[in-house]
Amino acid sequence: MKTAKLKNFLLTEGLRVEVEVESRKGGAGPTGSYLIFGDSIVNFAINPESPLKLVRREDGYFIIAEEEIPVELPPKPKFHEELYEGIPMKMIARRHGKDVLASTVLQKCILKDLGKGCKFCGIELSLKSGDTVEMKLPEMLAEVSRTAKKYGDATHVTLTTGKFEDEREEIITMSKVSEAVNDASGMPVHVQITPPQNVELLEELKCDTLGIHIESFDESVLKKVAPGKFEMRERFEIVLKKAVDIFGESQVSTFVILGLGEDEMRTVEGCRRLLELGVIPYLVPFRKIRGTEMENYSQPSPEYTERVLIRVAEMMKNFGVDPRRNKAGCVKCGGCSAIGEYLREV
Ligand code: SF4
Structure with a gap:
């Protein structure tokens, strides 16, 4: 099985596991466990129904598919065992993928308080379960990032956040944390924010790469599953365009979720418009x-996601937008999307 196809399959169908693997159950972004195969990393869900199985033998770990595929588990991050002023560092940040330090600042x-939150998002679950702290201060993340870098646990950083009440405060807070992390560790930092109404505020943002997540190009889907983002829908492309002017081509990205019941044509067309702007x-x-409210919703089929991924990868190639040039964060990590692998193969 080719790398892109295997990764797409693991992202959608998950894996049966007969070994102990670490798993992230809440927080922002897709939850799951990590596997390395070749130069790819995948964030997969543990699924007892998956046709693919992960096994451990004396000579290592293998996925049992049509053939046996040798894989590796990322080594356990050492900073997870350390404390910051009595607080376990893993309550402040986690290692994602194989080398990303990731934290949800707020x-x-x-949007959740206003009853307009994204129904697929588990941002507040890890707070409720006592696995994290509500607000990560610059000094906390500076120390955690220095420690993670020292142990070789991370080479770049993703900082995300829930939406703040005040959009300027969101940008200033994320900038302070990003600068503190970069000063302390020297690692490049990816920041994720919600799109500000005042696009000029982006000029004040201090980070290396930026993520502003549109989630879906299908307005009827957005209205149903992400009503807060639906209200912001008209500003996304304006803000993303401005962001490319500031951070550069292939340094700005947006999560597009496949399998929410969206129209395929609208999704492909939306991706084309973003690629034209230089956005990933x-x-x-x-x-x-x-x-979450969508805990029983079905996963998309790998056939559907592959169809969209191939079409978008072909357009990506034509526009010359390239995730491999991205300096930090989710796109550089690549754990949650097979778009980079499809781009290599089209
Ligand atoms: S792409 Fe990597 S850094 Fe981003 S949410 Fe997925 S595993 Fe975490």
């Missing part, structure tokens, strides 16, 4: 998270 979202559409399959 573990709450005003980071296509991820819907991943259900226990405890």
Whole structure:
């Protein structure tokens, strides 16, 4: 099986596991566990129904598919065992993929308080379960990033957040944290924010790469599953265009979730418009998270996601937008999307 196809399959169908693997159950972004195969990393869900199985033998780990595929588990991050002023560092940040330090700066979202939150998102679940702290201060993340870098656990950083009540405060807070992390560790930092109404605020943002997540190009889907984002829908492309002017081509990205019931043509056309702007559409399959309103929603089929991924990868190649040039964060990590692998293969 080719790398892109295997990764797409693992992202949608998950894996049966007969070994112990670490798993992230809440927080922002798709939850799951990580596997390395070749130069790819995948964030997969544990699924007892999956046709693919992960086994451990004396000579290593293997996925049992049509053939046996040798894989590796990323080594356990050492900073997870350390403390910051009595708080376990893994409550402040986690290692994602194989080398990303990831943290949700504000573990709450005003859209949830207003009853307009994204129904697939588990941002507040890890706060409720006591696995994290609500607000990560610059000094906390500076120390955690220094430690993660020292141990070789991370080479770049993703900082996300729930929406703040005040959009300027969101940008200033994320900039302070990003600068503190970069000063302390020297690692490049990816920041994710919600699109500000005042696009000029982006000029104040201090980071290396930026993510502003559109989630879906299908307005009827957005209205149903992400009503807060539906209200912001008209500003996304304006803000993303401005972001490319500031951060550069292939340095700005947007998560596009596949499998929410969206129209395929509208999705492909939306990705084309973004590619024309120099933005990376980071296509991820819907991943259900226990405890969210969509915990029983079905995963998309790998056939559907592959069809969209191939079409977008072909357009990406034509526009010359390339995730391999991205300096930090989700796109550089690539764990949650097979778009980089399809781009290599089209
Ligand atoms: S792409 Fe990597 S850094 Fe981003 S959410 Fe997925 S695993 Fe985490």
